[in-house]
Amino acid sequence: MNDSIKQNLDIFRKETRAWLEANCPESMRQPVTSPNDLYWGGRNAKYISDDQRIWFERMLEKKWIVPYWEEKYGGGGLNNIEHKILTEEMTKLGCRKPLFSFGISMLGPALLKFATAEQKLKYLPEIVQGKIRWCQGYSEPGAGSDLAGLQTKAEDMGDHYLVNGQKVWTSYGDKSDWIFCLVRTNFEVSKHKGVSFLLIDMASEGVSTRPIKLISGKSPFTETFLDNVKVPKGNLINEPGQGWTIAKYLLTHERQMIGGVGETGTPPQLSEVAQECIGLTNGILSDSILRSKVAKFEMDEAIFDYTIERIIDEAKAGNNSGALSSFFKYYGTELNISRYELMLALQGYDGLAWEGEASNEGQLARLFCRTKGNSIEGGTSEIQLNIIAKRILGLPSS
Amino acid sequence: MPLIITEEQQMLKTSVKELLKNKGAITNLRKLRDDSDPIGFDKELWKEMVDLGLSGLVIPEAYGGLGFGYTGLGQVLEETGRTLTASPLVSTVLLSGTAIRLGGDVMQKEQLLPEIAGGNIVIGFASEEGKHHAPKLVKTAATLQGDSYVINGTKKMVLDGHVADKFIVVARTNGAVDEEAGIELFVVDAKTEGITTERIIMMDSRNAALVHFKDVKISANSRLDGFTNGGYALLEKTLDIARIGLAAEMLGGVNEAFERTIAYLKERQQFGVIIGTFQALQHRAAKMFCEIELCKSIVIKALKAIDADSPDLARLASLAKAKLGEIYQLVSNEGIQLFGGIGMTDDEEIGFFLKRARVVQQTLGDTNFHLDRLARMRFF
Numbered sequence: 001m002n003d004s005i006k007q008n009l010d011i012f013r014k015e016t017r018a019w020l021e022a023n024c025p026e027s028m029r030q031p032v033t034s035p036n037d038l039y040w041g042g043r044n045a046k047y048i049s050d051d052q053r054i055w056f057e058r059m060l061e062k063k064w065i066v067p068y069w070e071e072k073y074g075g076g077g078l079n080n081i082e083h084k085i086l087t088e089e090m091t092k093l094g095c096r097k098p099l100f101s102f103g104i105s106m107l108g109p110a111l112l113k114f115a116t117a118e119q120k121l122k123y124l125p126e127i128v129q130g131k132i133r134w135c136q137g138y139s140e141p142g143a144g145s146d147l148a149g150l151q152t153k154a155e156d157m158g159d160h161y162l163v164n165g166q167k168v169w170t171s172y173g174d175k176s177d178w179i180f181c182l183v184r185t186n187f188e189v190s191k192h193k194g195v196s197f198l199l200i201d202m203a204s205e206g207v208s209t210r211p212i213k214l215i216s217g218k219s220p221f222t223e224t225f226l227d228n229v230k231v232p233k234g235n236l237i238n239e240p241g242q243g244w245t246i247a248k249y250l251l252t253h254e255r256q257m258i259g260g261v262g263e264t265g266t267p268p269q270l271s272e273v274a275q276e277c278i279g280l281t282n283g284i285l286s287d288s289i290l291r292s293k294v295a296k297f298e299m300d301e302a303i304f305d306y307t308i309e310r311i312i313d314e315a316k317a318g319n320n321s322g323a324l325s326s327f328f329k330y331y332g333t334e335l336n337i338s339r340y341e342l343m344l345a346l347q348g349y350d351g352l353a354w355e356g357e358a359s360n361e362g363q364l365a366r367l368f369c370r371t372k373g374n375s376i377e378g379g380t381s382e383i384q385l386n387i388i389a390k391r392i393l394g395l396p397s398s
Numbered sequence: 399m400p401l402i403i404t405e406e407q408q409m410l411k412t413s414v415k416e417l418l419k420n421k422g423a424i425t426n427l428r429k430l431r432d433d434s435d436p437i438g439f440d441k442e443l444w445k446e447m448v449d450l451g452l453s454g455l456v457i458p459e460a461y462g463g464l465g466f467g468y469t470g471l472g473q474v475l476e477e478t479g480r481t482l483t484a485s486p487l488v489s490t491v492l493l494s495g496t497a498i499r500l501g502g503d504v505m506q507k508e509q510l511l512p513e514i515a516g517g518n519i520v521i522g523f524a525s526e527e528g529k530h531h532a533p534k535l536v537k538t539a540a541t542l543q544g545d546s547y548v549i550n551g552t553k554k555m556v557l558d559g560h561v562a563d564k565f566i567v568v569a570r571t572n573g574a575v576d577e578e579a580g581i582e583l584f585v586v587d588a589k590t591e592g593i594t595t596e597r598i599i600m601m602d603s604r605n606a607a608l609v610h611f612k613d614v615k616i617s618a619n620s621r622l623d624g625f626t627n628g629g630y631a632l633l634e635k636t637l638d639i640a641r642i643g644l645a646a647e648m649l650g651g652v653n654e655a656f657e658r659t660i661a662y663l664k665e666r667q668q669f670g671v672i673i674g675t676f677q678a679l680q681h682r683a684a685k686m687f688c689e690i691e692l693c694k695s696i697v698i699k700a701l702k703a704i705d706a707d708s709p710d711l712a713r714l715a716s717l718a719k720a721k722l723g724e725i726y727q728l729v730s731n732e733g734i735q736l737f738g739g740i741g742m743t744d745d746e747e748i749g750f751f752l753k754r755a756r757v758v759q760q761t762l763g764d765t766n767f768h769l770d771r772l773a774r775m776r777f778f
Contacts, residue, residue, distance in 0.1 A: 274778050300721075390680075
């Protein structure tokens with residue numbers, strides 16, 4: 001890197017830090033403690049505090065809601081290095097993300113790659129401005145791991161599509177405004193080739209949702225019913241029949257999200273929980289069987305982090321390691337499941353409370369239950385292993 | 399410190415791979431075994447490795463080496479791990495060479511390091527005494543008598559000990575067995591009166607001697623006293639570096655055994671189909687793939703930590719040795735199982751990896767030892 005570029009980046013870093021310090025309210029620099037602390041935008045959005053609103057509005061004006069998208073879409077037009085600097089400075093100050101959005105993390109990348117210029121200009125700025133909250137309509141009651149077997153039908157009626165079917169496991173379906181769906185536009189061709197990618201306004205007549213109560217007692221997902229829904233033809237992304245290609249591209253993004261860091265905050269260190277809950281005898285955990293399990297878990301946890309570090313370094317050096325997102329999804333979720341299995345074992349009776357203040361309304365027990373979904377959603381662990389076996393190891397299909 | 403190797407290190411790796419592809423292949427190890435070779439490694443191959451500079455990689459230029467660093471040596475060890483090449487690289491360069499480089503005074507370094515770099519000498523590292531790796535379990539005594547030390551005791555698992563010209567001997571000048579204080583390292587000529595060695599041929603067809611020291615008298619300045627924090631700290635640091643080196647060797651073995659197994663899954667037919675189409679086998683292969691991704695990461699992380707003189711070395715060394723021990727065991731077991739009956743035969747080479755895995759797992763601490771050590775580091 002030559003000196004003048006480096007100088008400019010140093011200036012950018014200083015200015016960024018100064019701006020963040022001046023504009024990020026104190027309460028927006030505190031760690032997120034509950035899912036309610038996150039701002040998701042949308043038609044029915046409510047800010048939990050003035051600070052949250054101010055922080056969002058300032059970042060929006062600064063064009064840093066999605067700093068790396070082009071300015072014509074409402075992005076900040078930052079290059080990779082500038083974006084990295086901004087992220088680093090936000091992390092240093094503990095600034096919260098001003099907007100959480102499946103539009104940014106999932107739909108956006110798909111639109112940027114597959115949509116027309118007109119579609120991009122229509123949908124991307126609304127995502128940035130937090131006006132529309134998006135959800136994903138992929139799975140169906142009969143199409144889970146066999147996603148390509150989906151049956152939701154979009155009939156070409158000339159000037160519109162008529163959509164009929166049911167989606168399931170729609171994250172925050174009841175809180176979202178639009179849904180990006182995989183639908184079947186062609187029943188004549190092989191199952192992968194008949195799938196299309198369609199955007200549907202959930203305010204349309206015939207769209208309804210019903211929450212699904214999980215074993216954790218919470219309902220982050222819904223069933224979504226599509227009953228004679230009329231959808232303009234311009235809402236189809238790319239060509240009919242391209243849905244599977246787009247979905248695969250998008251699932252890679254989703255897998256990295258699930259396999260990566262947990263939803264809120266950093267998970268507790270197991271060895272510290274162990275010391276507290278089990279106690280020590282001569283400096284050694286009093287339960288020697290749990291001790292070896294915790295030690296093994298912490299070994300894998302530490303090395304998994306180094307693996308993320310290594311793959312990033314290799315990618316920077318131009319060695320693209322191939323379809324590794326399945327590895328991250330598989331290993332990351334299995335680790336997270338082990339973490340909560342061990343947490344429950346360490347906490348004993350105290351970890352079992354489901355309600356009450358002492359247990360923070362059964363936080364651990366509910367999180368434990370929730371982790372069981374990690375190895376199912378976004379492609380089961382078994383599906384990830386299939387992908388690794390076929391695409392990375394080149395083992396033949398039967 | 400990015401977790402990738404440099405172009406120079408890659409070039410070194412490639413040339414070692416080239417050299418070992420033919421001359422260090424497993425047929426070579428098989429021949430040494432079947433001929434009951436008295437040395438236990440191929441002297442001609444070792445000379446070629448020396449000519450390539452491998453014996454001097456981690457020895458400073460001032461002492462006749464290349465000062466190329468441990469990340470580079472790690473790449474070499476990975477290749478010797480792939481080909482199961484027997485050589486004095488571990489005993490003489492990785493263990494003894496490191497101890498002398500870290501703990502020797504100028505005279506000791508001037509005398510010994512150029513000899514190591516030149517490949518003229520084999521130095522056995524005599525530290526173990528018990529059934530398991532236990533650095534503090536030192537009963538061997540070094541008693542000061544005038545201007546001499548007198549050494550008494552027995553050492554186990556001294557790699558290449560039966561052909562060693564010298565030993566680095568870990569002995570106790572005072573303190574009780576299992577105490578850190580009083581542990582010191584000494585350079586001892588193998589021809590000194592009172593030393594007897596028993597060659598033990600091991601499962602992996604390599605050699606580790608039992609070495610007896612009976613009233614072995616050496617000069618007082620044979621002690622490695624150049625390390626700031628004393629003898630035990632020198633031993634620990636040497637061991638940590640060597641553990642990481644062994645982990646690099648193990649990574650090579652893991653990769654090779656895994657690749658051979660995958661190739662077999664793509665070729666073997668039963669029920670009229672290639673067995674690699676069976677999902678039960680695909681998932682076992684995919685799980686191994688994931689674990690090997692972790693192995694690659696911890697090995698490069700730990701190698702880089704040696705060259706950066708990281709204060710985190712001990713933790714990374716234990717992570718590396720624990721993980722690679724676990725996964726070499728897994729991959730070598732799965733290798734035999736997935737090869738099926740042919741994997742049980744001596745003709746098929748996959749069994750050589752199983753045998754090497756078990757020996758190298760125990761050497762300098764197995765997974766249990768290092769998980770226990772990691773837990774202690776985190777106070778539980």
